[in-house]
Amino acid sequence: MLLRRSESLHSTIQSSEITPQDAFEQYRRQRRFVIGGAATLTVGALAYGHIPGLLLPSSTVHAQTLPSAPSKYTTTENQTPFAKATHYNNFYEFGTDKSDPARNAHTLKTRPWTVQVTGMVKKPQTLDIDAILKYRPTESRIYRHRCVEAWSMVIPWDGYSLSEFINFCEPLPSAKYVQFVSLVDKKQMPDLPGGYDWPYSEGLRLDEAMNPLALLTFGCYGQVLPNQNGAPIRVVMPWKYGFKNAKSIVRFHFTDKQPHTTWNEINSQEYGFYSNVNPQVDHPRWSQAHERRIDSSAFPRTIPTQMFNGYADQVASLYNGMNLKRYY
Numbered sequence: 001m002l003l004r005r006s007e008s009l010h011s012t013i014q015s016s017e018i019t020p021q022d023a024f025e026q027y028r029r030q031r032r033f034v035i036g037g038a039a040t041l042t043v044g045a046l047a048y049g050h051i052p053g054l055l056l057p058s059s060t061v062h063a064q065t066l067p068s069a070p071s072k073y074t075t076t077e078n079q080t081p082f083a084k085a086t087h088y089n090n091f092y093e094f095g096t097d098k099s100d101p102a103r104n105a106h107t108l109k110t111r112p113w114t115v116q117v118t119g120m121v122k123k124p125q126t127l128d129i130d131a132i133l134k135y136r137p138t139e140s141r142i143y144r145h146r147c148v149e150a151w152s153m154v155i156p157w158d159g160y161s162l163s164e165f166i167n168f169c170e171p172l173p174s175a176k177y178v179q180f181v182s183l184v185d186k187k188q189m190p191d192l193p194g195g196y197d198w199p200y201s202e203g204l205r206l207d208e209a210m211n212p213l214a215l216l217t218f219g220c221y222g223q224v225l226p227n228q229n230g231a232p233i234r235v236v237m238p239w240k241y242g243f244k245n246a247k248s249i250v251r252f253h254f255t256d257k258q259p260h261t262t263w264n265e266i267n268s269q270e271y272g273f274y275s276n277v278n279p280q281v282d283h284p285r286w287s288q289a290h291e292r293r294i295d296s297s298a299f300p301r302t303i304p305t306q307m308f309n310g311y312a313d314q315v316a317s318l319y320n321g322m323n324l325k326r327y328y
């Protein structure tokens with residue numbers, strides 16, 4: 001496949017010549033230096049997945065490891081097992097039932113995969129997914145993941161800060177928003193439901209997207225993303241409802257106008273542009289004060305929902321002076 005103007009990303013990469021594997025090796029050496037013999041255990045646990053759920057059998061998921069160093073942006077809460085996080089999904093392009101994506105997303109072709117950078121940037125370009133993946137070392141961040149439907153999980157994602165990629169894209173000073181556009185392809189998505197304005201589209205204010213918590217995500221549980229979780233590239237915004245986390249992205253578009261977003265378009269009364277997790281602002285049809293936590297317990301537990309999903313310290317200042325009931 002011919003890629004226009006992708007050389008710039010390659011040359012940027014060559015200047016640092018660092019792959020996720022290199023970063024992992026570096027991390028391993030540092031750990032060994034610091035804690036000596038214990039390092040072997042740490043490294044083994046990382047390489048083979050420190051998540052008990054990873055060892056659960058799963059017929060639809062092939063393990064291709066994506067070793068990442070741990071991150072400071074991590075919760076220590078009880079994690080959702082891998083099998084649950086990969087078999088209870090919203091990815092409507094592959095069917096609207098939570099069990100559909102795990103069954104159907106095998107038809108998604110994640111290589112070759114290109115990503116377009118368009119709109120208000122210094123230089124619009126098309127990039128190869130592997131160049132983006134290798135641009136920065138990935139880290140493992142265990143985040144709370146709160147769906148607007150009032151269920152939640154705790155998932156270790158692998159990626160690097162979205163801000164690093166946005167800086168690479170060089171948005172113009174006039175750009176105020178970034179839009180994420182997902183793949184739509186009837187051939188790969190034979191169950192694509194009607195009544196939606198495909199492709200799936202989401203977006204953020206640029207300052208939200210630049211917050212260090214916003215994660216450009218390539219993997220979970222130390223593996224490349226399973227298709228049903230949005231392979232090969234998605235975003236994860238842990239203080240927002242899950243639908244902001246566009247999956248299988250093919251385009252990053254920079255603009256000065258609030259972009260069209262799928263759920264807001266479908267029903268703006270129920271789904272706002274900001275979609276910050278907020279226990280005080282209910283969905284018109286249900287309360288957002290509590291959530292059903294899907295973790296390693298046999299049954300989901302009902303727990304209180306935290307303001308900004310527990311990330312207020314890092315993100316509340318983005319919304320200073322805003323009426324969060326109005327801008328929901």
Ligand SMILES: Nc1nc2c(c(=O)[nH]1)N[C@H]1C(S)=C(S)[C@@H](COP(=O)(O)O)O[C@H]1N2
Binds near residue numbers: 230
């Ligand atoms: N392209 C696309 N992205 C999407 C969705 C979707 O239907 N299509 N669903 C969203 C919703 S509602 C949620 S809760 C999360 C689910 O991510 P997960 O399956 O990895 O838990 O993906 C989000 N991203």
Ligand SMILES: [Mo]
Binds near residue numbers: 146148149241243
């Ligand atoms: Mo969701």
